[in-house]
Amino acid sequence: MVSMTVHSPAQSGVISRRDLQFLLHEWLAVERLVQRPRFEGQSRDLFDEVLELSERIATDRFAPHNALGDSNEPYIGDDGTIVLIPEVAAAIETFGTAGLVGCSIDLKVGGMQLPFVVGYASFSFFLGANVGTSGYLGLTIAAANLLLANGSAEQLETWVRPMVDGRFLGTMCLSEPQAGSSLADISTRAEPQPDGTYRLFGTKMWISGGDHEMGDNIVHMVLAKIPGAPPGVKGISLFIVPRVLVGPNGTLEERNDVALAGVNHKMGYRGTVNTILGFGEGAQRPGGSAGAVGYLVGDQHSGLGYMFHMMNESRIAVGLAAASIGYAGYSRALHYARERTQGRPPDRKDPASPQVPIIQHVDVRRMLLAQKAYVEGGLALCLYCCYLVDEAATAPDNVERERAATLLDVLTPIAKAWPSQWCLAANDLAIQIFGGYGYARESLVEQLYRDNRLNAIHEGTNGIQALDLLGRKVAMQDGSAFQTLLEAIQRTLERAQAGGGERAELASVLGAVVERLADVTHHLLMEPDSQVRLANATAFLEATGHIVVAWLWLDQLEAAEHGTGDFYEGKRQAARFFYAYELPRVEPQLNLLAGLDRTVLEMRNEWF
Amino acid sequence: MVSMTVHSPAQSGVISRRDLQFLLHEWLAVERLVQRPRFEGQSRDLFDEVLELSERIATDRFAPHNALGDSNEPYIGDDGTIVLIPEVAAAIETFGTAGLVGCSIDLKVGGMQLPFVVGYASFSFFLGANVGTSGYLGLTIAAANLLLANGSAEQLETWVRPMVDGRFLGTMCLSEPQAGSSLADISTRAEPQPDGTYRLFGTKMWISGGDHEMGDNIVHMVLAKIPGAPPGVKGISLFIVPRVLVGPNGTLEERNDVALAGVNHKMGYRGTVNTILGFGEGAQRPGGSAGAVGYLVGDQHSGLGYMFHMMNESRIAVGLAAASIGYAGYSRALHYARERTQGRPPDRKDPASPQVPIIQHVDVRRMLLAQKAYVEGGLALCLYCCYLVDEAATAPDNVERERAATLLDVLTPIAKAWPSQWCLAANDLAIQIFGGYGYARESLVEQLYRDNRLNAIHEGTNGIQALDLLGRKVAMQDGSAFQTLLEAIQRTLERAQAGGGERAELASVLGAVVERLADVTHHLLMEPDSQVRLANATAFLEATGHIVVAWLWLDQLEAAEHGTGDFYEGKRQAARFFYAYELPRVEPQLNLLAGLDRTVLEMRNEWF
16 A cells, blocks of 8 residues: 655756655665664654654745855855855755754664664755755764774764754865875875874865854864875875864863965855865964964874764765756746746647647657656665665664665765766756757756756766776675675566566566676676776766666665556656666666776876 | 878867868868869869868867857847957958858859858858857858749849858757747738738747847748648748848848847757847837838748758757867867876786876777767768759759768758767767766856757757658658668769678678668558557667768778778778677667567557
């Protein structure tokens, strides 16, 4: 028995709550989680209330200034501080007051301790409504989780609790001007002090939310090297470097030596101020020793591991942002296509007849259905990964926990890259549906496209994700990690085949492709030359991504099987579209991989 | 014997002159044209001088304010006139003074009467350097050509000669708020006057270059309906509606009743002011009768045909703009990839070793090679079409002229849509190579991406191009028009096969795909239900586009066959890339078409 609520993506104007409920309850059955100790006392009703609250705040406080934040990007005012439109701080305060920072964070630091998947499902409303303003919050949640996993009890009290309360915001400081994708080459140094603290010196680049006047403080999570550390990534440590120093009882003291060195002007995500920060450049603390005060998190030289644990979550969050922005564009394009009249169908060209809503044109319907398949597919992929985070942490059985963790490891580069490619493609189609209006800045779909273009870049470019998948994840545990993914797909295929009918047909299509993928992967792993093996890593990432999303569409069809009515018909048609129009794209990519194509490898610098 | 000039796309910073020379001389052998009466007395040296002049002016006067024009977009000043940065007018004046408006325009109105292909090859420098400023000129050239083909001798003297002299600029006024893609529904009306002139009333939308203070006048080419005209497209007439009225001896008189009603703010192409114009809305001409004064071009109710003749050229120009913008991004990305050091190859991870230029990373090389294959392929496609314009007008043999005209008809939707899709993809890859810097507005590649996004929309969206190709061009002349394309491909295949070696191998790959395309096309033409036939028109356009570009790459390889050195090696490797990575994409599209897939057709409005 499935619920029959009226649905429409236009309900919230951004993301369909009906769809989220389908994904959470009918597909992932997250209600099962409340039987586990961590979620004791929680209920489906509670989850739905949080979703409803999130949608309301996103709609009322975030969506209205999305375009305004884009057209009035942050700048450095006369007094040297960042100037933002006031709506941003108001929205962030509302979010914090509602307790949403701590949605999935432990009770012990003031959070609600809801499942990770519920927290991120709720957050998707904010990402879709206004990714610029949501950026500050996403980073704060990530910083809090990073400290929860690795910080001391005192660090949790001093830094995480105020973040959960909505008073402190957080950042991630990884890149430097000479070291973007190559963290081995960071040069920020952290000098140990007799009192156990450190003093940091260096420049960090591309720091989102790196400086502003919102909240009481900014907690920077900074990667740096302690003098004498091993070279490369093995010498990286993680530090807390607050904007404002905090005294023993949580009192705010003087400013730390973290200076705003500039802001970047970006194509999109303009609402999130993006900064260059100088650590230990001045003598901002009169009488204090030079350098920015930092506190080591966990052990020395272990920072990259900590950061990567967090970064895996951040990568899923990037994918979720991409899916949410894509979804927002789809919702608007759908609304427009139903309202806008233009032209006539090919079999009724009489110019005296009235023009029809453009959704009646088959090519417009194609563009809408493609968007639906991409954004709902991307959202499903990201929420599935969030669900695996919960599974990895709370499944009753140790084997299940490990299986979930492994699957999550393998899927993370896909969850980051696939939506950032295909939900951007959805935004592209949304513009196309609007035509000239879509290219005008008043349309919002134009902004969504600019916003979403970031997601293929940050938290590791998609090229880096491809190397992560083929160069690391696939080879991990002697290939058995990737086997875990193939087995998960196999289980869905078996159930679909047992069920018969259309699902069985789709399963046999997918089954053949998955078998091919397994063969090709094996063939690649046998290749001893790493340059040849990795030459087409991007094709491998893209093909695997499409196969994974096809799998999840099939899996969703199982949940939709007994559903009747428009919502379920739409799910089925989107799945059919994905199998007819999208899955076949992987065949040429797999051929390229199977042939160990060297065309790119053999291209020389001087031939360009 | 082929020339061995040193080449580098970075030479001009935008488009490689070496590449243009290869395309014009070694591939298309445009020098042959000077044997025809229209081009009598011209020479290869003259063509090269014009190219060199164009590159110099584009580099010195257009490129430097490209970013400035983007960040200072046109606005309506306090006095109600459009404010532009002064560099735009200066650049346009330089272009006009150099006689470049009339590059390919008849001697009789003051032009240089060079081949169309030489004119547009030269213009590609401007499009790549600064598409915003070039927009005013492209429209002027198009308006002049439209009048040359259809205007009276007096109209040529009054309007075209001053355009060729660089004094008047031109526009195209087609769309209206309620009629974007559907010209059948325009409602601007033109009332005949006793003196043979007309008075126009209506609102035109998306008018690029529609109002400004540059030059002495703006010549609007306006579609409107004369009262009593047949309904739909058969009742459309074409009018000259100047901004400023012109007296008998070319003297400028009072302002016409054409009012600036607003400007649009766009994602890109910001340097080209985009306006909403009101015709006959006020009483701007004191004592004059109401309405904007217009002059009929050619016959009543024949306007759409005239406009479409011009629009075919405009569509090629859109494709050329897309290719040129893509090329500009490629040039910058290549330069950056050679300079920027970051990371190490997979077989040399020692963090103590120096970082390498990122062009050494195979995935970066993949992205550069893809860009090269797209932008050089797109440029070749557009210049080939320009060459067909010359052939259709000047080939000695009538059969050859008709063949060229037919081929041009079939290729035009591809020349418009393919570069606007794939050279935008090139711009996307250019951003990816820059990483975070590419997303920052200082990088220029960010602007190029925003600029190029327009080209899939204007002059008929790519969806419209797909309908044009499959719904009109393919069925034209009982299918023999499309046959002309297939035969042209066949001739290249035969020569390649006769030559043996690698070209013969590529030819057999392409030959099989072309055969499949022919079968699928035949199958589609047999389908009686137009909705079913056209349901996957976009897949047909995309597949045919990739096949055409693969054909032109093979054809270029013939010209490059005896070339030695880096330039030719690069051409060969780009062609190999296109065959290994790109051509295989068409197989799933052809399968979809062969199966007359109804997934989209069957999707219902209420299921979304």
